[in-house]
Structures are given as C-alpha cells and as structure tokens.
C-alpha cells in the first residue's frame with residue numbers, strides 16, 4: 001500500500017505544470033476567442049511531441065501504456081489553468097468510450113490517430129433534456145437492410161463543432177448502441193451553443209436520417225449500456241481530478257490576493273473571518289484530493305470499486321471546486337465580479353463541471369444505490 | 382500509487398481478525414460494540430491487558446518496548462479489523478496514542494524503558510494535563526508551577542497548580558503535563574513537560590459532570606505533588622515543543638482507529654433508517670451519502686498521511702484532518718437524531734443514552750478538545766496557507 005504518487009508520476013505532473021505555466025489569462029482568453037474555442041498550437045503539442053493524448057492508451061495503439069493515475073495528473077494540471085482544450089472530450093471521455101465499447105479492430109482504427117493527436121472526438125451521449133447518460137437518450141438507430149439509419153437529437157456535446165468523429169449513443173432495439181460517425185456526414189447538423197462556461201464549448205447535434213454502415217456500430221448491437229457505465233465512471237474520475245486542480249489554483253489565487261490587498265490598515269488576510277473561510281476551503285480541497293487520487297487508483301487497480309469511487313470523487317470534488325470558486329468571487333470583492341478578472345471563469349467552469357455527467361446530488365443518490373440502499377426518486381440531473 | 386496489501390500484510394490481517402473474533406465472541410463477549418468512553422471500567426482494563434499480552438496493544442512500537450515494529454500498512458489493517466470486530470473504545474488511548482508516541486519521539490532511553498512497556502502491556506494508564514482554567518485555546522498561558530528541590534537522589538520536581546478537563550484522570554496512573562518551571566516566564570517560554578504519578582497524596586481529582594450525564598473529565602489539583610527529577614521529557618524549558626509534538630499526534634493519524642470505529646455508528650444510523658423507513662426520504666438520503674463519503678475520505682486521507690509520513694514528509698492533509706473528522710462527526714450526530722425522531726430524546730431512567738443519542742451529545746466535544754475548530758482554522762490559515770497572524774492582546 002503506497003497512497004502517494006511515485007517519482008515518475010510526480011515528474012509527469014511537474015513537466016505539465018511547467019509547460020502550462022505560460023498558459024495565463026491572456027492565453028486562455030485568446031483560446032476562448034479562437035475558432036473552436038481552443039488553442040490549436042497547444043492541442044498539436046499535446047498530441048504530438050508531448051504524447052499526452054496517448055498517455056493512458058495501450059502501446060498497441062501507439063500509446064505510452066500508462067494508466068488513469070497519470071492521466072488524472074494531467075487533468076489536474078489542465079484544470080489548474082482552466083485550459084480550453086479538446087483533451088477531455090477526446091483523450092478522456094472519447095477514449096474511454098472507445099476502449100470500453102468497441103471491438104479490437106475499431107479501437108485500432110479510432111485510437112491510433114488519437115495517440116498521435118490526430119483525432120478529436122465529440123461524444124453525443126446526452127439527450128436534449130440534459131439528463132445524465134443513458135437516461136433521456138433521444139437518438140435512435142433502425143436497421144435499413146445492410147446499413148443503419150440514425151435519427152434524433154443529442155445535446156451538450158463538448159467540442160461537438162470541431163470533432164473529427166462523433167461517438168453517438170442511440171437506442172437500438174431494447175438496448176443502447178454506440179456508433180461512430182465522421183464529421184460532415186450528410187444528415188448531421190451541428191449547432192454550437194453560447195455556453196455560460198466559456199472554456200468548454202458545447203453543441204446541439206441533430207441527426208436526420210443519417211445512413212451508416214453496420215461497421216459504424218462500436219461493439220455488438222444494443223450492448224453498450226454496461227460498458228458505457230464503466231466509461232462514464234472513468235470520465236467522472238478524470239473530471240474530478242480536473243476539478244481538484246482548478247479548486248486548488250483558485251484558492252491559491254484568492255490567498256495571494258488576501259495577502260496583498262490592504263483595507264483598514266492591514267492585509268485582508270489577517271482578518272479572522274477571512275482566514276477561517278480560507279481554512280474551510282482548504283480543508284475541502286485536501287479532502288477532495290484524497291477523493292480524486294483514490295478514485296484514480298480504483299480506476300486502475302480496482303474495477304469493483306470504480307462506481308463507488310467515481311460517485312464519491314465526482315460529487316465531492318465538484319462541490320469543493322464550486323465552494324472555492326464561489327469563495328473566490330466573494331473574497332475578491334468588486335473586482336471578482338468583473339469580466340476582466342478570472343474568478344468568473346473558474347466559477348462558471350465549476351458550475352459546468354458539477355453538472356456534467358451527473359450532478360453531485362445525482363452522484364450521491366447513485367452512490368446509495370451502489371451501496372445497496374435502494375432508490376428514492378432519482379434526481380433529474 | 383498502489384492500494385493493494387502484500388500477502389504478508391494480508392496474513393497479518395487474518396491473524397489479527399482471528400484473534401479479535403476469538404476474544405470478542407469468547408472471554409470478552411460482553412465488550413463487543415461497547416462505545417462508551419469508560420463504562421464497565423474493570424472489564425475495559427482487563428481488555429487492555431489482554432491486548433497487551435497478545436502484543437496487539439501498541440503494534441507500531443519497537444518490539445523492545447512491547448510492540449511489533451508493525452509497518453504503517455499493518456497499523457491501518459489493525460485499525461480496520463479492530464473496528465470491524467466491534468472491539469471497545471480503548472480506555473488506554475491516552476497512553477497508547479499520546480504519551481507513548483511522545484516518549485518514543487522525544488524521551489531518553491531510560492524513560493522509554495521505564496514507561497513504554499507498561500503502556501504496551503496495558504498495565505499503566507495515562508491522562509493529559511494541559512488545560513487549566515485560564516489556559517484553554519491559549520495553552521501557553523499555563524500557570525501550574527514546578528520547581529526542582531532536594532539534593533542527589535532526593536532531587537524531585539514539586540508541582541503546584543490546577544488542571545481542568547483532564548479526561549480519565551480518575552483512572553490514570555500517570556499524567557503527562559505542561560507546567561511552568563521558570564519563575565516569571567511568560568508564553569511558550571519557561572514551560573516543561575513532566576511525567577507525574579497520579580496516585581500520591583499531592584494529587585486530588587474531582588470529576589466534572591458532562592452534558593452527556595457522564596463524568597469522564599475532571600478538575601485535577603496538584604498541591605506539593607512530586608515526581609523524579611529526570612521525569613521531564615526534553616530539556617527543562619523545552620516543554621512547549623514537546624507538547625506540540627503530542628498535539629500533532631492527537632490531531633493526526635494516531636486517531637485512525639477511532640475514525641474506523643465511526644463506521645459502526647454510521648451503520649447503526651443506516652439500520653435505524655431502514656427500520657423506520659427514513660431511508661426512503663430524499664433529504665435524509667443525501668445526508669447518508671454525505672456521511673458515507675466523509676467516512677471514506679477520512680480513510681483515504683489517513684492513507685495519504687501515513688504514506689507521506691513513511692516518506693518522512695508532512696502532507697498538507699495533516700493540517701486539515703482534525704477539523705474534517707470532528708466536523709463530520711458532529712453532523713453524523715445530527716443525522717442520527719433526525720433519523721430517529723423524538724424517540725432519540727428519551728433517556729434511560731439514570732440519564733444514560735443509547736449509541737445514537739450518545740453520539741449526538743458526545744460529538745459536540747469533538748470540535749472542542751484537542752484544539753477547537755476555531756483554533757484549527759487559525760493553524761491552517763497561518764501555517765498551511767501562510768496568511769498573516771493576528772496581533773496578540775497583552
């Protein structure tokens with residue numbers, strides 16, 4: 001038992017932190033304004049020389065063969081800087097969906113380009129009602145001779161507008177299937193939203209009688225429900241790691257401000273009311289780290305604990321991030337309410353991360369189900 | 382990062398679990414699930430001696446002093462199994478978790494040889510003499526005095542003053558205490574850390590009744606009480622540093638076993654909620670989930686602290702551990718009575734309480750002793766976050 005990152009893991013973290021040191025507010029804002037809402041050069045670097053996109057992929061797909069613990073360290077560092085990037089949609093959620101649902105040949109085909117940084121996934125797994133997948137899936141597959149026909153609507157698709165391939169969850173027969181669709185396929189309409197969280201663009205996607213080959217289906221017909229759960233848990237765990245990094249960073253920013261801002265003739269940080277609020281936030285952040293790190297270990301070593309660990313990490317870390325980001329707005333005073341200051345970017349990301357893949361309330365209800373405590377009315381989101 | 386235990390550690394787990402099961406279904410059947418601090422005193426003392434005889438009393442200590450040189454992983458395992466078996470709260474806690482580790486870290490070889498084996502055997506019990514009527518959060522304000530007097534082999538510390546809130550002093554053989562040994566000194570300076578026998582004419586213990594109805598803490602008066610000249614831990618005048626060392630144990634991972642025991646309290650709440658249907662209430666369910674999550678996070682955080690301690694580092698988590706579990710447990714107590722409803726408020730005729738109402742009342746102390754939540758927040762803000770200190774009044 002060694003519940004601490006190894007030297008090699010810490011090196012991955014410090015290399016990532018160093019690289020992202022220059023990803024400051026100006027760069028983040030430039031990325032937000034860029035086409036697709038991210039910085040193309042950084043994305044190329046991640047997929048190319050840095051090899052981040054393939055970090056957790058098996059070597060047979062051109063990956064580095066490391067695991068979810070390492071991937072989550074990157075997620076923490078990306079979270080610290082609120083990096084706007086297709087990384088989560090592609091190398092986390094998309095990769096997990098393909099790994100869990102697809103056949104070996106399909107994995108080769110989809111993951112090898114990802115490992116080289118030449119694949120952006122858009123994961124269309126959420127229905128227009130916004131319920132956590134697979135609830136409320138609207139898209140439906142029907143067979144039309146040797147081919148498939150896809151109709152319906154998916155929404156809240158992260159980086160859906162710039163994806164190379166869409167991974168679409170759809171009802172088929174009595175079950176669920178996942179299909180992969182190249183961008184630009186006829187009948188696919190991508191409608192980008194203006195999102196509250198400026199750092200994670202999302203789109204609504206409409207499918208109008210899209211005709212697909214049978215090989216578009218990843219895995220067996222109607223069999224995606226079970227592997228989907230595991231893929232979602234892996235993504236939740238990585239999202240929790242991202243939240244922890246962001247929470248820690250926004251708390252640091254707030255602490256720095258309180259040390260430097262003087263009112264009533266003394267630094268604000270010397271007032272006990274503010275110190276105590278900061279101490280409570282740090283207590284949450286430290287517990288959140290424990291949650292995220294344990295969940296990353298569970299993802300790697302203990303599949304049987306994955307659902308529980310994911311529900312714990314996703315709910316606790318997103319709550320902690322929200323507390324820190326909300327605290328940051330408050331403790332910065334007027335400047336914290338401006339567009340110019342970064343506090344709102346963290347606050348909005350915190351809200352968006354909490355909602356994504358099942359809110360903290362939803363995760364806690366799910367946790368009780370996992371623990372065998374029955375089910376009350378399932379929370380909507 | 383690696384969660385698994387080695388085969389040797391798993392063997393230790395089954396050996397420990399087997400022993401605990403045999404004891405708690407055999408000779409100590411009556412103590413299974415005992416959650417009070419000190420009820421059934423005689424049996425509790427026997428239990429401590431049984432643990433000692435099997436060398437399960439202080440497994441992390443060196444074998445030379447009655448321990449097993451257990452690794453940190455084995456200590457985690459033992460704490461888990463101890464809780465799982467429903468073994469009683471350890472009345473030897475003050476010696477095992479506070480006095481012993483302090484002496485091990487800061488004591489002389491002679492002190493280790495004198496004091497550690499009887500703690501490990503469950504034969505000598507300790508209490509903590511820090512707080513005084515005018516020195517609570519502001520511990521550096523202690524006024525109890527000790528002076529060296531006599532010559533040669535007769536040289537002794539003579540102690541005068543009053544301690545308060547001294548838990549389990551009525552049963553203790555020894556007290557580790559913070560006293561002022563430099564006449565006219567103030568604050569952190571001029572304090573010493575003495576080990577003082579409790580069973581002597583100069584020591585008077587008066588129990589104080591607590592809000593639970595029980596009387597576990599005491600007023601403790603020292604009037605010309607004595608202890609050997611060499612029963613001082615660290616140099617005379619260096620007492621503050623040693624006392625802070627003990628507090629670090631009290632706030633840190635030494636309490637892992639205690640937190641493992643909280644599982645049983647949560648399980649009792651869940652059982653009650655199932656029995657009366659509250660388990661279907663969406664708001665109660667959210668709180669049950671929060672409680673489960675908090676408990677898991679304590680365990681994960683303890684594993685983190687143990688791992689970094691093993692590597693000789695203090696993780697940030699160490700600063701936040703005490704406030705986290707104490708605040709968590711207070712909420713657990715509130716959840717317990719909310720699940721039970723009005724029935725929770727009916728005591729036994731002698732004002733004794735079942736497990737869950739006792740949890741509700743007893744947990745109010747968790748955020749007070751060992752440094753209140755407010756003091757923990759000051760420490761986190763100043764030491765971990767580096768925020769400026771508040772000016773001290775005169």
Ligand SMILES: Cc1cc2nc3c(=O)[nH]c(=O)nc-3n(C[C@H](O)[C@H](O)[C@H](O)COP(=O)(O)OP(=O)(O)OC[C@H]3O[C@@H](n4cnc5c(N)ncnc54)[C@H](O)[C@@H]3O)c2cc1C
Pocket residue numbers: 508509510511512513514516517518519545546547548549598746749750751752753754755756759
């Ligand atoms: C069940 C129980 C068992 C105990 N056992 C022992 C024992 O065995 N040995 C022992 O030595 N002591 C023991 N104590 C004493 C305990 O350590 C003290 O009660 C505690 O340190 C607080 O001191 P106080 O009671 O003097 O409160 P005070 O220091 O007077 O505090 C009163 C209130 O003011 C707050 N406060 C104080 N200073 C500050 C500040 N600077 N900033 C903000 N808020 C502040 C406190 O948080 C508290 O809410 C025990 C206490 C309890 C409840």
